[in-house]
Amino acid sequence: MRQLADSSRNDKEAKLISIYEESYSRIARYLYAHIGDRRDAEDLASEAFVKALRSIDSYEERGLPMEAWIFRIARNLMVDYLRHKNHYREIPIEDELVGDGNPEQEVADRFQQEELREALKHLTPAQREVISLRFFAGLSAAEVGEIMGKSAGAVREMQSAALKSLRRIMVEK
């Protein structure tokens, strides 16, 4: 029996490692959409996988897909993080610049990202979640639905409403 349990755990661990390779970037981008700090988003994404690994025995293969389960863990960590920080942290632009590109362009990009995140704050939490999972993490409406516990149809409606709101907010600016 113990051998069977160990074998099942090893299978789940192997699957988790495989999902890490495929989905780490998507989870980091999803987190970044909410917290606006690249390094913290990267670290939080890693933490989500470590937490998933610690709870791997409680994961049921026949229930939620493992990737969706890890996204939920990431979301809970993000909520804790924001509660801990108590506000959206403002990141000095010069601290966040990376890469070998044009610094002026990078500053302009950062301003645009900040504007976008400002606009996202005006959405409802559920709409913001749909936008971050759909457009930052690149998940399908059905996958977003699995994470949020909604139908794909409900996600499509929230997505449409969120885009309408965002457009209105950005045009008004």
Add this chain to the structure above:
Amino acid sequence: MKSFEEVLDDCIDRIGRGQSVEDCLRLYPEYAQELGLYLRLVLQIQTEGWFEPSEIAKDRGRMLLGQEMARGLSPETKTRGTHWWQKGWGKIMAPVAAALALAIIVYGALVGIVPGLTPEVYAGGLEMVGTGLEENTEVSAVWVTVSEVSVRRAGEGGWINVVDAPMVINLLDPEQTRLVSTKLDSGKYEGISLRVDRVVVVIRGIKVEAELKGPTQVNLEDRFEVKAGKTTVIKLNFGDALELTDVERPACRISKIRMASELRHGMPHALPRGPMTNWGLSERGIEIAG
């Protein structure tokens, strides 16, 4: 007829697969005007919100996962409820000096423990090919915890810690061969030191803690140079793998493990199939393809 929400969702998926906004508008002319506005907004969101996590961050995550897997072997060492922002994980990987990069990549089997066998350090284009990983192989993983990696500058005698947090590598996993990547001042170096704290072997799906014999500080007395503006890749090839004795079946409990190291220049010595007891010296190891 599809609703606007369905059409919008379909087009977002199509754009995600590489189609253009115009392609989508041609597909749904009845919605073209409104659809165009929202699809361009979607493109704007995806462009402005995009960032690619760094390879260093991904490596750090792999390292944390490896540590957690090894830690999971003994329940008393599990730590729960500690978060990276409380522990300052982000600072651990901070560069040692803002000059050049040194990447040390461990290949092959276990870090050498037997005195007198000094692995040679060399740079070159070896790739590790993990073998013995098929389903019928009895050993599926060899987790080694390395708690310190230091290098010594030529002539000065002092050691520079390039990593001081424990990391766990699976020596049979070709995807997890990078031990450390950090920055160093350019110049000549004459030694690398690694401290091995723990070895865990997975045999037939059962994780078994190995008992380390002998010193766990491994000093490699070889010279290498870190050149300005270049990344120096040091590949360490530790040869012979492990000798297991006193294996109590069926629990596969290992009461003793001895490790040896030796440089192999690309020629393999494959991990044998079958029971791990009483291996001949020539049969042990990890296959390295040059």
